[in-house]
Amino acid sequence: MSRTIIVSNRLPTKVQRTDDGLHFHPSEGGLATGLGSIYRADGNVWVGWPGLEVADPAEQAQVTERLEADSMAPVFLTEAEIHDYYEGFSNGTLWPTFHYFSELATYEPAHWAAYRAVNEKFCQAVLALAGPDDTIWVHDYQLLLLPELLRAARPAATIGFFLHIPFPSYELVRVLPWGAELLRGMLGADLIGFHTFDYMHHFLSAVGHVLGLPTQNGQVETPTRPVLVDAFPMGIDYERYAQAANSEAAQDYERTYRKVLRDTRVILSIDRLDYTKGIAQRLRAFEGLLRTHPDYVGHVSLLMIVVPSRDQVPQYAALKEEIDELVGRINSQYSTISWNPILYFYRSFPFDELTAFYHLADVALVTPVRDGMNLVAKEFIASKTGSEHGVLILSERAGAAQELSDAILINPTDTNQLVAAMHEALQMPEDEQRARLSHMQELVRQYDVFAWTKLFLDRLDYSKIKQLTLTTDLLDEASTTQLLADYEVAERRLLLLDYDGTLQRFNSRPQRAQPDKELLMLLADLGADPHNRVVVISGRDRAEIDQWLGHLPLDFVAEHGVWLRRAGEDWHLFQEMQAAWKREFRPLLEQYVRRTAGSFIEEKEYSLAWHYRRADAGLGALRARELLSHLSFMTSNTGLQVLEIDKVLEIKPADLHKGTAVAHWLASEHPDFILALGDDRTDEDTFAALPSSAYTVRVGRAPRSLARYSVPSPPEVRQLLRRLLLSNVMVSC
Ligand code: GDG
Numbered sequence: 001m002s003r004t005i006i007v008s009n010r011l012p013t014k015v016q017r018t019d020d021g022l023h024f025h026p027s028e029g030g031l032a033t034g035l036g037s038i039y040r041a042d043g044n045v046w047v048g049w050p051g052l053e054v055a056d057p058a059e060q061a062q063v064t065e066r067l068e069a070d071s072m073a074p075v076f077l078t079e080a081e082i083h084d085y086y087e088g089f090s091n092g093t094l095w096p097t098f099h100y101f102s103e104l105a106t107y108e109p110a111h112w113a114a115y116r117a118v119n120e121k122f123c124q125a126v127l128a129l130a131g132p133d134d135t136i137w138v139h140d141y142q143l144l145l146l147p148e149l150l151r152a153a154r155p156a157a158t159i160g161f162f163l164h165i166p167f168p169s170y171e172l173v174r175v176l177p178w179g180a181e182l183l184r185g186m187l188g189a190d191l192i193g194f195h196t197f198d199y200m201h202h203f204l205s206a207v208g209h210v211l212g213l214p215t216q217n218g219q220v221e222t223p224t225r226p227v228l229v230d231a232f233p234m235g236i237d238y239e240r241y242a243q244a245a246n247s248e249a250a251q252d253y254e255r256t257y258r259k260v261l262r263d264t265r266v267i268l269s270i271d272r273l274d275y276t277k278g279i280a281q282r283l284r285a286f287e288g289l290l291r292t293h294p295d296y297v298g299h300v301s302l303l304m305i306v307v308p309s310r311d312q313v314p315q316y317a318a319l320k321e322e323i324d325e326l327v328g329r330i331n332s333q334y335s336t337i338s339w340n341p342i343l344y345f346y347r348s349f350p351f352d353e354l355t356a357f358y359h360l361a362d363v364a365l366v367t368p369v370r371d372g373m374n375l376v377a378k379e380f381i382a383s384k385t386g387s388e389h390g391v392l393i394l395s396e397r398a399g400a401a402q403e404l405s406d407a408i409l410i411n412p413t414d415t416n417q418l419v420a421a422m423h424e425a426l427q428m429p430e431d432e433q434r435a436r437l438s439h440m441q442e443l444v445r446q447y448d449v450f451a452w453t454k455l456f457l458d459r460l461d462y463s464k465i466k467q468l469t470l471t472t473d474l475l476d477e478a479s480t481t482q483l484l485a486d487y488e489v490a491e492r493r494l495l496l497l498d499y500d501g502t503l504q505r506f507n508s509r510p511q512r513a514q515p516d517k518e519l520l521m522l523l524a525d526l527g528a529d530p531h532n533r534v535v536v537i538s539g540r541d542r543a544e545i546d547q548w549l550g551h552l553p554l555d556f557v558a559e560h561g562v563w564l565r566r567a568g569e570d571w572h573l574f575q576e577m578q579a580a581w582k583r584e585f586r587p588l589l590e591q592y593v594r595r596t597a598g599s600f601i602e603e604k605e606y607s608l609a610w611h612y613r614r615a616d617a618g619l620g621a622l623r624a625r626e627l628l629s630h631l632s633f634m635t636s637n638t639g640l641q642v643l644e645i646d647k648v649l650e651i652k653p654a655d656l657h658k659g660t661a662v663a664h665w666l667a668s669e670h671p672d673f674i675l676a677l678g679d680d681r682t683d684e685d686t687f688a689a690l691p692s693s694a695y696t697v698r699v700g701r702a703p704r705s706l707a708r709y710s711v712p713s714p715p716e717v718r719q720l721l722r723r724l725l726l727s728n729v730m731v732s733c
Pocket residue numbers: 028029030164165234270271272305307347348349350351354371372373374375376379
């Protein structure tokens with residue numbers, strides 16, 4: 001039975017050491033809740049670091065045994081690994097870069113080396129548990145290299161990856177000395193998920209710009225597989241918050257606080273200590289509110305919970321100091337004997353107390369300068385179930401803002417806007433508060449963390465099924481025997497043969513790829529068989545085809561379906577067409593020839609092609625990407641299309657391709673045996689036009705193809721054609 005293996009840096013259980021030994025506490029994070037029902041289901045397991053250094057083997061065994069009993073498998077990290085991989089590369093390089101704080105990022109080769117080594121360690125831990133049919137779901141920025149490492153060891157595995165933090169613009173990825181490796185690491189997955197469409201688009205554009213891989217409709221074409229990329233906004237366990245906020249325990253807490261607060265209105269903020277959370281900006285804005293609206297003095301307080309985090313890191317210690325100072329300054333200036341402007345807690349609270357805060361607050365102030373999603377915003381909304389009041393002020397730069405459009409959305413660095421938003425929230429009529437809350441509650445309830453988990457895993461299954469339906473099997477001996485047997489008994493055979501890359505190997509100068517003697521004889525013999533109709537389908541122009549093959553008893557398709565010629569007849573156009581567009585496009589291609597040494601233009605009657613096989617590989621690929629985006633723009637709504645063929649970009653009329661040409665022969669020949677061979681994307685049109693009984697064969701390695709079979713290269717194609725001829729001879733004997 002196949003299992004699901006969840007992998008994240010931290011396990012959903014925290015292990016802590018005290019004087020009387022090790023203690024195990026369940027973590028209350030959103031991920032732990034959402035995946036709780038999954039990793040505890042039969043045979044499933046969660047792999048991760050238990051959160052502290054456990055060096056003693058006896059202690060490691062104790063931790064392992066305890067965690068295993070609850071479906072977890074620990075990965076133990078040494079102190080040096082924790083320092084370099086976790087605090088160094090993950091939190092010192094990736095975290096600031098992905099949150100647009102690259103000025104805070106460090107670029108230490110030793111941290112990078114540790115990051116790679118620990119990702120490798122995680123890989124070994126997963127491989128020790130994973131069977132070939134298992135689904136592996138990797139989480140977050142600490143493990144960006146893991147999908148590729150797993151893929152190398154298990155090429156057929158089902159691997160999903162979800163990033164919980166923002167994915168920044170490709171400009172930021174380019175700043176990282178290891179940007180390309182990190183992207184490749186992620187692309188080991190079959191499905192890559194982000195919180196929002198913006199992050200997803202940033203990722204796709206980074207893959208295009210940094211790796212030069214084609215991307216289309218949320219899919220990346222890697223050399224070996226398509227990788228699906230999609231947005232899955234993460235939710236919370238809605239019912240848990242809704243129920244807890246109305247529970248006896250939470251109400252007790254609320255009553256106690258209310259007694260102390262009397263009728264003071266409460267603006268609530270809850271964050272982990274982090275420079276991404278905009279805590280200092282928020283304090284300045286609250287000070288601005290008291291200054292510009294003195295009526296609130298004595299009547300409104302900011303209840304600010306900052307959860308300690310990473311405070312050993314100098315930047316975090318400095319932030320803590322800045323917050324302490326600001327709170328001290330504001331409180332000392334505005335406090336009265338019976339009222340404090342800021343109620344500041346630098347610690348975390350138990351769950352019931354937290355939900356009591358959510359329930360009690362008039363306003364939630366969630367103002368990160370960058371945040372992948374921000375679950376606090378959603379938890380506040382859920383905790384207001386059954387309540388008449390509550391206003392959410394939310395930063396437009398938190399992922400949650402994409403969904404919670406009924407919040408007051410603000411730019412967290414605009415202090416005046418923040419002041420205005422707090423004032424608007426405090427003045428908002430109750431019926432408007434209720435209406436906005438209930439819209440958001442509906443949304444947060446529907447897209448909860450369980451729906452999120454299911455959506456991701458269903459999509460991961462789908463990505464795999466899609467890959468499998470597009471995977472070709474190697475044309476092995478058993479299939480070849482069947483093909484030959486079908487060929488022998490057929491009366492009307494149709495052989496559709498692409499030329500370059502299929503019958504003949506590529507040459508850096510296309511005009512030097514003329515047929516050799518062996519090929520000419522093969523084609524002549526195949527064409528001479530009265531049961532055979534052999535069509536050479538090429539992208540080349542008709543003059544070249546005539547010159548090389550015109551004397552043979554074959555049919556031809558030139559320029560990818562523009563021109564047709566039956567044996568012994570003249571060429572004719574598939575349909576009348578315009579070619580005036582070529583005058584418009586030629587100057588652009590000439591510009592690229594000037595900028596890309598070794599590239600050249602091939603002009604055919606109804607198409608224009610830019611070849612860059614002879615250009616420097618890197619430069620050629622770079623220019624091809626630029627030209628492609630330029631051409632895609634120029635050809636939109638023109639009836640023209642741009643074909644990306646192996647080291648060639650070709651512009652041609654969109655409604656003609658090899659598939660339309662092939663339909664011509666299917667209609668006239670009524671074949672009882674079809675063999676089609678081709679090596680690139682233009683041949684996919686041929687495969688698509690054929691019935692499922694046809695033998696369709698893709699030449700070379702393709703990430704996906706509609707063909708049923710594949711063969712490695714042109715020599716195997718010729719071998720197959722030789723065997724066709726041989727089998728015929730044997731039948732005649
Ligand atoms: C990352 C991304 C993304 C806070 N104080 C207490 C407490 N909390 C809980 C909250 C909430 C969680 O911590 C914080 O979640 P966030 O989503 O705000 O942020 P990160 O931890 O940075 O998480 C983030 C998230 O991944 C999910 O993908 O949303 O953007 O940075 O659940 O309730 N819990 C308790 N006491 C506290 O005092 N019990």
